[in-house]
Amino acid sequence: MKKYQLMAPGPTPVPSEVLLAMARPIIHHRAPEYDALFREVREALKRLVQTREDVLTPACTGTGAMEAAVSNTLSAGDRVIVVNAGAFAQRWLAICKAYGLNVVELEAPHGETVAAARIAEALRANPGVKAVLVQHSESSTGVLHDVRAYAQVTGGTEAILIVDAVSSLGIADLPMDAWGIDVIVSASQKGLMLPPGLSLLALSEKAWGAAKQSKLPKYYLDLAEERKYAQRNEARFTPAVSIMVGLREVLRMIEAEGLVEVFRRHDRLSRATRAGAEALGLTLFPKTTPSPALTAVQVPPGVDADRVVERFATSHNITIDGGRGPTKGKIFRIGHMGYVADFDVISALAALEQVLYELGQPVDFGAGLRAAQKIFSERS
Amino acid sequence: MKKYQLMAPGPTPVPSEVLLAMARPIIHHRAPEYDALFREVREALKRLVQTREDVLTPACTGTGAMEAAVSNTLSAGDRVIVVNAGAFAQRWLAICKAYGLNVVELEAPHGETVAAARIAEALRANPGVKAVLVQHSESSTGVLHDVRAYAQVTGGTEAILIVDAVSSLGIADLPMDAWGIDVIVSASQKGLMLPPGLSLLALSEKAWGAAKQSKLPKYYLDLAEERKYAQRNEARFTPAVSIMVGLREVLRMIEAEGLVEVFRRHDRLSRATRAGAEALGLTLFPKTTPSPALTAVQVPPGVDADRVVERFATSHNITIDGGRGPTKGKIFRIGHMGYVADFDVISALAALEQVLYELGQPVDFGAGLRAAQKIFSERS
Structure with a gap:
C-alpha cells in the first residue's frame, strides 16, 4: 500500500x-x-x-x-x-x-x-x-x-x-x-x-x-x-x-489556525522543502524570492524532470508536476499549499530521495530529511 | 421530525x-x-x-x-x-x-x-x-x-x-x-x-x-x-x-435507467403533479404544453402564492419556489426533475393539501393524492 x-x-x-x-x-x-x-x-x-x-x-x-x-x-x-x-x-x-x-x-x-x-x-x-x-x-x-x-x-x-x-x-x-x-x-x-x-x-x-x-x-x-x-x-x-x-x-x-500562522506554516514548509532539495545536491529554479506555495527544482544534467514526476506517481503514489514550455523536462514542482503539514513535506522529500536513487543518481539517504527536520525544529 | x-x-x-x-x-x-x-x-x-x-x-x-x-x-x-x-x-x-x-x-x-x-x-x-x-x-x-x-x-x-x-x-x-x-x-x-x-x-x-x-x-x-x-x-x-x-x-x-425511461418518468411525475393540483381545484399556469421539469400552479383568488411557498418550507420542510416578476405572488412552482421519484410527488401533493388547508382554503383531503395515484397506476 x-x-x-x-x-x-x-x-x-x-x-x-x-x-x-x-x-x-x-x-x-x-x-x-x-x-x-x-x-x-x-x-x-x-x-x-x-x-x-x-x-x-x-x-x-x-x-x-x-x-x-x-x-x-x-x-x-x-x-x-x-x-x-x-x-x-x-x-x-x-x-x-x-x-x-x-x-x-x-x-x-x-x-x-x-x-x-x-x-x-x-x-x-x-x-x-x-x-x-x-x-x-x-x-x-x-x-x-x-x-x-x-x-x-x-x-x-x-x-x-x-x-x-x-x-x-x-x-x-x-x-x-x-x-x-x-x-x-x-x-x-x-x-x-x-x-x-x-x-x-x-x-x-x-x-x-x-x-x-x-x-x-x-x-x-x-x-x-x-x-x-x-x-x-x-x-x-x-x-x-x-x-x-x-x-x-x-x-x-x-x-x-490564524492567518498569521497560516502564512508562517507555508513559509516553513517551503523553507524545509528547499533545504531538503538543496541538501540532496539539487539546484532551486527561482533566482529570486521563491514562492511559499511551491518549490521548483532543477534536475541534475542527464536527468529528465518528467521522469522524476512519473516516478513520484508510479513508485510512490504522489502527484507532483513538471515544467511547462521552456522548462519542460528541466524542472519539477512540488506544491505545499493549503492542507499540507510538516510531515507531508517529509514524505515528499523521502520520495524525492528514493526517486533520485531509482533514476541512478547518487543519494545520501536522509540528507534531505535531516535538512527539513532542522527547519521544523526551529518552531518556537 | x-x-x-x-x-x-x-x-x-x-x-x-x-x-x-x-x-x-x-x-x-x-x-x-x-x-x-x-x-x-x-x-x-x-x-x-x-x-x-x-x-x-x-x-x-x-x-x-x-x-x-x-x-x-x-x-x-x-x-x-x-x-x-x-x-x-x-x-x-x-x-x-x-x-x-x-x-x-x-x-x-x-x-x-x-x-x-x-x-x-x-x-x-x-x-x-x-x-x-x-x-x-x-x-x-x-x-x-x-x-x-x-x-x-x-x-x-x-x-x-x-x-x-x-x-x-x-x-x-x-x-x-x-x-x-x-x-x-x-x-x-x-x-x-x-x-x-x-x-x-x-x-x-x-x-x-x-x-x-x-x-x-x-x-x-x-x-x-x-x-x-x-x-x-x-x-x-x-x-x-x-x-x-x-x-x-x-x-x-x-x-x-435508460434515457427513454428517464423521459417517461419525468412525464409521469409531471402528469401526476398536474392531475393532483387540478383535483384540488387549482388552475395550472401554462396555457400550452407544460414542461415535464416543473409544474407552475395559479393560486385561488385571495391567496398569496408566496405564502404557499413559505408554508411548504416552514410547516413541511419542503423547498418549492414562487413566481418572478409579473407572476410574483400569483403562482408557485414545484420542481420534479432529476433525482425525483413517484412518491416524492405524493409527498409534495400531501404537503399542498395541508398548506391549502392551513391557509383557510376548502380542501378535500386525499383528492390530490388520489388523482396522482391513478396516474402512477397506469405504469405498464
Whole structure:
C-alpha cells in the first residue's frame, strides 16, 4: 500500500471534514440556510483578503476570474503593462489579446522577476497606461513577485494593479488594502483547500472607478452587477453551492489556525522543502524570492524532470508536476499549499530521495530529511 | 421530525451515492485517473445529448454557458431573434444587449408559447438573422417550447437555433442531431442531479461554422479552444473536478435507467403533479404544453402564492419556489426533475393539501393524492 498524496501546485488536497460537509444534501441558494452561510462567508472573506471591499465569488475557475478582472475594468485599445516571467503571465497576455488591449510587455526569464523600478519606468515611458497585470506567485516558475513594491509604484498613477493571487491567497501575506492592491483574483483549489470551480475577486475603490469606464462586453461575470446582489446578501445567479458550503468550513479552519500562522506554516514548509532539495545536491529554479506555495527544482544534467514526476506517481503514489514550455523536462514542482503539514513535506522529500536513487543518481539517504527536520525544529 | 425535500425548479436533490463519490479525495486533472473519467464522461454525454458532436463541460453555471453560446457564434451588430415568454428569455435579451446584438423580440405572455410560424415569418421579414435564441423548458412559467418545430424552421435558413436546455436536458426528449438543433446549453444542477457549477455546451457543424465568423471577445469560454483540448481528452483549464466525478456517477445512473425511461418518468411525475393540483381545484399556469421539469400552479383568488411557498418550507420542510416578476405572488412552482421519484410527488401533493388547508382554503383531503395515484397506476 502506498498512501496517495496530492502535492501538485494545485489542485490541492481537500480536508475530509470539508469533503464531508460538501457531501451533505444540497441546499437551495434562496433558502434561509444559504442566507446565513453567505453572510458568514462574505465577512470571513474580507478578513482573508484583508480588505474592506466585497469579495465576490463567481462560479468559475481562476482563469475566468482573470478574464473578469480585465473585462470589467478596461476597454478595447487601452494600454496595459503585463509583467511576464512565466506561463500564467502568458495567460494575462492571451486575455489582453482576446480583448484587443494594447500590451506593454515587461519580460524576465523564467525563474526571475521584474523589479518595481522597471514598472515605474514603463509607466513613465507610456503615459495613459490603465492597468498593470501581474502574478503574485507565478506557479509555473515558483517565484513570488514583489507586488507590494509594484503597488507603491501604481499607487501614484492612474493605473490599477491587477494581481493574480490564485496560488498565493491564504498562502503568502497579501494585505490588499494596506498594500494598495486594486484587483485581487483568486480561486478555490489552492490555498483554500477546496475543489476547483469557485473564484474570488475583490476590487479597490480605484478599480471600481475604472469599472465604471469599462466598455468591454460581459454578462455572467459582470462584477458591478454581482456586487449589487452580494451587498443584499443575495446570489445573482445559481452559485456553486457545494463549494460555498466547503468554503465556510475552510474559512473557519483558517481562522482557527490564524492567518498569521497560516502564512508562517507555508513559509516553513517551503523553507524545509528547499533545504531538503538543496541538501540532496539539487539546484532551486527561482533566482529570486521563491514562492511559499511551491518549490521548483532543477534536475541534475542527464536527468529528465518528467521522469522524476512519473516516478513520484508510479513508485510512490504522489502527484507532483513538471515544467511547462521552456522548462519542460528541466524542472519539477512540488506544491505545499493549503492542507499540507510538516510531515507531508517529509514524505515528499523521502520520495524525492528514493526517486533520485531509482533514476541512478547518487543519494545520501536522509540528507534531505535531516535538512527539513532542522527547519521544523526551529518552531518556537 | 420533518424530512427535508428539495423540490424547487433547481437546484435539485443530489443522490447520496453521488455526494459520496464527490467526497472522495480530489484527483488531479492531469493524472491517469482523470483521463479515464473524462473519456467515459465525454462519450456518455454524447449519448445524453443525442449528438455526434463534442459536449463541452466548462466550469460555470448555466448563465455562463448561455453567454458562451452567444459570444462564440455571433458578432456585434448581428441580428438575432429571441423568443420571449418568460424570465429566462429575458436573460437571453440581457446577454444580447451586453454584446451589442440587434434583437428582434417575439413575445408571448408568460404561460404561453410562440408558434413556429411566427419565427418563420420573422425570419422572412428580417433577412440576415444569424440566430434564434429560445428556451426549451422555460422554468419561470413551466412551459415547454416546441423547439423541434423551431428547428424545422431554422434548418432551411442561415440562422442557427440556440436552445437553453438547462431545465430540459435529461428531462424531456431533445435529440440534438435528429431535430437539427445547433447549440444546446445546459447545466449540472437540474436533470443531471448534481451541484451547480458545471455547464454543458454542444454545437452543430453549422454552429461551429458560425463560430468561425464570430468576432465577439472571449477567452475563458472560448469554445473552439475548449474543443481542441477536449478532442485530445485534455482539460484546457482546471476543470470542476469534483462535479466531473459526480457527473460520471449520474451518467451511469441515467444509462442504467435508460434515457427513454428517464423521459417517461419525468412525464409521469409531471402528469401526476398536474392531475393532483387540478383535483384540488387549482388552475395550472401554462396555457400550452407544460414542461415535464416543473409544474407552475395559479393560486385561488385571495391567496398569496408566496405564502404557499413559505408554508411548504416552514410547516413541511419542503423547498418549492414562487413566481418572478409579473407572476410574483400569483403562482408557485414545484420542481420534479432529476433525482425525483413517484412518491416524492405524493409527498409534495400531501404537503399542498395541508398548506391549502392551513391557509383557510376548502380542501378535500386525499383528492390530490388520489388523482396522482391513478396516474402512477397506469405504469405498464
